Amino acid sequence: MEPKLIFDQRLKCPICGMDTLLAKDYLYDAGEVGEMVLSNWECENCHYRYRDVKPYEHSHPKRLELSVENEEDLNIIVYRSPFGNLIIPELSIEVISKDVSQGSFTTVEGILDEILENLGSLCDNGRCQDIKNAKDGKKKFTLIIEDTSGTSFIKSKKQKLLNFYLFPLNCSLLLKDYF
Numbered sequence: 001m002e003p004k005l006i007f008d009q010r011l012k013c014p015i016c017g018m019d020t021l022l023a024k025d026y027l028y029d030a031g032e033v034g035e036m037v038l039s040n041w042e043c044e045n046c047h048y049r050y051r052d053v054k055p056y057e058h059s060h061p062k063r064l065e066l067s068v069e070n071e072e073d074l075n076i077i078v079y080r081s082p083f084g085n086l087i088i089p090e091l092s093i094e095v096i097s098k099d100v101s102q103g104s105f106t107t108v109e110g111i112l113d114e115i116l117e118n119l120g121s122l123c124d125n126g127r128c129q130d131i132k133n134a135k136d137g138k139k140k141f142t143l144i145i146e147d148t149s150g151t152s153f154i155k156s157k158k159q160k161l162l163n164f165y166l167f168p169l170n171c172s173l174l175l176k177d178y179f
């Protein structure tokens with residue numbers, strides 16, 4: 001089997017901030033090992049590269065958790081796919097994935113920046129201080145991504161990965177029948 005292009009997007013580069021990161025994933029058959037996904041992402045501008053090979057999982061929903069404890073953790077690189085919901089319980093943040101076509105490839109700090117930017121004037125008069133403290137490494141928090149497509153990732157050994165399973169839509173009906 002020839003490697004097949006399964007993901008092809010132009011993303012914002014986490015290093016130089018330009019929309020010049022060409023992200024391509026290929027699916028190929030590695031014989032006995034099974035199907036593998038080869039990621040080959042490269043920024044045309046600053047030549048930052050992300051390379052990875054992992055087993056192809058048939059889109060299991062995933063929950064990623066990262067505890068952010070210090071300034072160093074703010075530099076960890078995170079990819080949130082268009083299907084990933086972002087949750088930071090300590091900061092009361094929940095960003096639900098909408099029908100966006102692009103994922104977001106950035107750092108933990110970049111995520112907080114985006115949130116502050118989106119909140120805009122809602123942060124006037126000293127509100128959002130918690131988020132600013134988190135961004136300065138003065139507040140610990142947990143970054144959670146729940147992704148039904150299973151393609152989001154956090155580039156850190158510290159992350160916890162949990163598969164989660166969605167209840168079938170008719171679950172509540174079944175419960176009703178039961179009672």
Ligand SMILES: [Zn+2]
Nearest residue numbers: 013016043046
């Ligand atoms: Zn770049």
